[in-house]
Amino acid sequence: MTIERPAARPANPRFSSGPCAKPPTFELNKLAGAALGRSHRAAVGKDKLKAAIEGTRELLGIPADYRIGIVPASDTGAVEMALWSLLGERNVEMLAWESFGAGWVTDVVKQLKIDAEVKTADYGQIVDLASIDFNNDVVFTWNGTTSGVRVPNGDWIADDRAGLTICDATSAAFAMDLPWDKLDVTTFSWQKVLGGEAAHGMLILSPRAVERLESYTPAWPLPKIFRLTKGGKLIEGIFQGATINTPSMLAVEDYLFALDWARSVGGLQGLIARADANAQAIFEFCDQIDWIDNLAEDPATRSNTSVCLKFTDPRIRDGASFAKAVAKRLEAENVALDIGAYRDAPAGLRIWCGGTVETSDIQAMLPWLKWAFEAEIAAQAEAA
């Protein structure tokens, strides 16, 4: 049996979940205005860093009294700074439903040695959000990038909480509505939804998080790149563009470009609509065929960015090698790059649907997924 190849290919086959596709209008020469070879402390550099901060505030609708800082080491750096600077003052609840959340659990329990209450769910599921005690500090991931499971909204977070909420929103920011009044610490990295460059993270603090920083000193030492206070006071400069150490001005320029592009597609609501349309195209594809399913079990928790899929065909003998072979075929045809499931996640595919991806490219790729599936089923039968 010959399996017919689809006629059209996606214009852009980049569906990686990080670094994610650049904005469709991106060209390297559009970064020519970068303050290269200049000090980030000079007015030109500092103005760009400030513009990155204030552009983030404007696009994400972050309240004026929240601090926004550009910090080292991408989203990981921002989360680590928060965990190491804030935790230990009261009990901690750690929520995890995939590998990044699990990584934060390891940090808190094994490295900081905090006797935290750990709530985990298997890949595809989410923890019982009604069970959380907000007298505790609560650490969670808004969208689990490696399972494609997200919290449906922020309604489960208590308004009158005594503890802080610390939210890793790296694959959610710019694709999902984040209720700022429910979030005390929020982090993300430039390399995700806006298709920026890695290396820099964003740390967003509510007034209550700042209050904690100024009133509590952890028992453990903090390296310079984690230190947010001096003499018991917040280092305000960090949140005005005076970064802790030297940033890449090329990455800053690239982020400013991405923010401009985000404005051009209607800002946050435009970005959310783009991600929703991308994810919806995949959901509908899955609904129409019986050999693939969303890894997220509850539709309310399905990600609109990192859409994770599992093959369900009973003819598949070895799920992991089958999924890898399908991804390899798609890569070899240059129709979908980097869509294998994350190394710690169940076998399957993960297709990035954030706003920099064009829906027409998702739609052009899906017939190829069907082609690769059928080709691999045939190859498996031949090998038997």
Ligand SMILES: Cc1ncc(COP(=O)(O)O)c(C=O)c1O
């Ligand atoms: C939920 C989540 N947290 C943290 C990270 C780490 O991000 P970075 O490599 O930008 O530090 C990622 C990266 O994919 C992620 O998806």
